Amino acid sequence: MSLNFIEEIVEEDNRTGKWEGRVHTRFPPEPNGYLHIGHAKSICLNAGLARKYNGTFNVRFDDTNPAKEEQEYVDSILRDVAWLAGDVAKDRVFFASDYFGKMYEYAETLVKAGKAYVCDLTPEQMREYRGTMKEPGKESPGRKRTPDENLELLRRMKAGEFEEGTYTVRAKIDMASGNFNLRDPVMYRIVKAHHHRTGDTWAIYPSYDWAHGLEDSLEKITHSICTLEFENHRPLYDWFLNELGLYHPQQIEFARLNLTYTVLSKRKLLELVSGRHVRGWDDPRMPTISALRRRGYPAAAVRAFCDEIGVTRVDSVIDVGRLENAVRGDLNRTAERRMAVLKPLKVVIENWPDGTTEALDAVNNPEDEAAGKRKVPFGKVLYIERDDFMENPPKKFFRLSPGREVRLRYAYFVTCKEVKKDAAGNVTEVVCTYDPATKGGDSPDGRKVKATLHWVAAETAATAEVRLVDRLFNVESPEGDDYLKNLNPKSLELVSDAKLEPSLATADVGRVFQFERLGYFNVDLDSKPGKLVFNRTVTLKDAWAKEQAKGEP
């Protein structure tokens, strides 16, 4: 197994003793939204590195902007990280806001050393002074103030004497740098908002660039892993820590995750929620971690997916089918099988004795013998899937049709004798006969059938609402300003009266089953005793659907 480029760096560092053999990573979310599958990649990378190299992993909230951050997000992020990474981060949860005092002291240090100053440019002026790609910037008048004058202004900023937008603290670096991040970046701005943890004790808040390296440094992080767009910020990360002479982690950038048929920008996810295009952050159609969990994706499947896609510095887009495959792969091994009919078609077995039922043996999971067997009741009136019957079947359709014999799984061979229709010509009932010699599904004379169908006995069936969850967007690359136009109108199809085998009636919330021949389904949070609700986690691969699709353009 080959190493990814970050593992190579870590192993080289361990070899040379750069960090005395320590590996200490972190995941630093801003609590301004819910975590999504892209964050999962980062969590798996950072937590995985710590696990693999016997290191330490911190979760640290980068809560430096009280205008956007909320406790609700802190809580959801903690739940998501615990679900995905287990208790690796237990007792290792930190907050940037806990470091505000130290950060402020460091800021005074830089001001006293003449390396930072208070700037009184307005936001508009600051933009003008920054220059362009072609032209260097102009120096702020604040640059000429003495350290003592700057220190006094800084203290008055901290004391809350000024309004938002009036002053900033900036590092004195290079207004002519080709890298805009070095054109005297802002370290502090005045924000008069209530912070979810520090309340109203601060009137100034550190910017990302100023805060982030200090956070890493204070926590003795070794490898500070972030996404590619922060590469331009690394010189600044290094500058602050060098100027202050502090412990200095190594920033390493990797390519963020992109997925087909998915948007992953926080802004857009927030819009989907607040614009009511979905039912909430954990709507099973969302790419958020809480939605994947609600939908029945196993954490192990998400981890396997993150492993499989690799870690590089190349911009890439992963086929969302890879995620779905990882889920199928996990659930195939772990999920118990059940029979459920989503779109019922009534079947009457005309030679079955009236008023009698029979309990038949069914295997719970062919991939796991330890899962055992269960009894499924059979009777005179059954439901099969509407799609499993065709009056005039095309060539490659080998399910039930007039005159044809098929197997009902774990039950009997049945042969279609008659089709009943309503006035409009819709098939309302299929009449069959069964062969008593085929009990359990084997024919003693060795005759073959081309199809095996799932079924549910009408008399004992449980009823459920089933939410057929599909991709939220119907184009491969929905990103763009008009992404809402790409919403899939059929992303959620509701089935109100699915028929289930009775063993499903008492299934616990969260439990995932394979409904044979249909897909994996889990019991939704909304489910209550007597009012079952299932989500379709993911479909099974469907060779027949694919065959049919060939006929279409």
Place this chain on the structure above:
RNA sequence: UGGGGUGUCGUCUAACGGUAGGACAGUAGCCUUUGACGCUACUUAUCCAGGUUCGAAUCCUGGCGCCCCAGCCA
């Protein structure tokens, strides 16, 4: 346009001067009490042009494409 990054099958990803390999997707089969799972085979790639070398995806030179940066967001 200044700065930074990055180009290998359709999509991900490996190969660290020595047989361009794997996964997903696709195609054709096999198997099957799930048209699932599993199994087999096949198709398809080094951005371009020069150079160095016995030998280049890899090293050098020059092009070209794509991504990021001009928030008091992160």
